[in-house]
Amino acid sequence: MGTRQMGLTPTIKGKTMRNNSLDRAPRHFLRFDLFNRLLHGFLMFSFLGLAASGMPLRFNQAPWAAALANTMGGFGAVLFFHKTFALILTLCFLIHVGTLLRRVFIRHDVGVFFGPNSLVPQLNDFFEMLQHFRWFFGQGPRPQFGCFTYWEKFDYWAVFWGMLVIGTSGFMMWFSTFFGSFLPGWLFNIALLIHADEALLAVWFIFTIHFFNSHLRPEKFPIDLVIFTGRVSERELREERPAEYEKLLAENGLAAIETDPPPLWLKNFGKLIGFSVVACGFVLFGLTLFAFITE
DSSP states (O other), rough: OOOOTTTTOEEETTOOOOOOHHHHHOOEEESSHHHHHHHHHHHHHHHHHHHHHHHHHHHHOOOHHHHHHHHTTHHHHHHHHHHHHHHHHHHHHHHHHHHHHHHHHHHOGGGTTTSOOOOOOHHHHHHHHHHHHHTTTSSSOOOOOOOSSSSHHHHHHHHHHHHHHHHHHHHHHHHHHHHHTTHHHHHHEEEEEEHHHHHHHHEEOOOEEIIIIIIIIITTTOOHHHHHHHHEEEHHHHHOHHHHHEEEEHHHHHHEEEEOOOOOHHHHHHHHHHHHHHHHHHHHHHOOOOOOHHH
């Protein structure tokens, strides 16, 4: 028989030779730095707080709404918490916009609007979406996605648009005395309708579409830890974003973003936070959907 047999490896001077592919730990690359992970964390925390405090106000006649409000100290306390979370979310929004403006006007980074690393939808995203749909039905190959996929860009702009609409209408009602000095009264009725219904739409979108896109797709189920650890393995990068991987490979850019694997405590922390938020989101989605159908 040859040197190799099942479960055996060749030896030299009594020492077992290890297969290099088994000896080498998987490479990991940085996708989200600490700043963006913290910003997303505050965004996630404030949005969940806004949903938990805003939906009892939207469906105040539902039995669960009163019970949830009582756990916070009553509807008066709910409104206080809602405004507090609104300030945190607004701060996240302003910080994000500020970083974009800094990249454009100080660092002169036009890649914010154009190019493979931009979150602005481009014509190629439309073709990738069509190709992806064809792949769903076995009618073609899977698209070679780059840094951001079409659904990630859709998620981004949906949240961006929602914060503008919900935030503007919310601040109008919060500071009604100021805005009422130069705006007609009927506009506040419209603001209330827009704020309530757009917020409900945002809650349903985040707790279903965004959760599915981020965590419940077959390749990511049951949870994607990248937003918590900031790291992706080489296999994930190569298989999920082949165009980005090939681009970095051609530009010798992989070494610049190579990093250590995520420590165990960080992975466990991400799982704890991630599963908790997803569970709370599903519960709120179910409660609000039932209240909407039965109101």
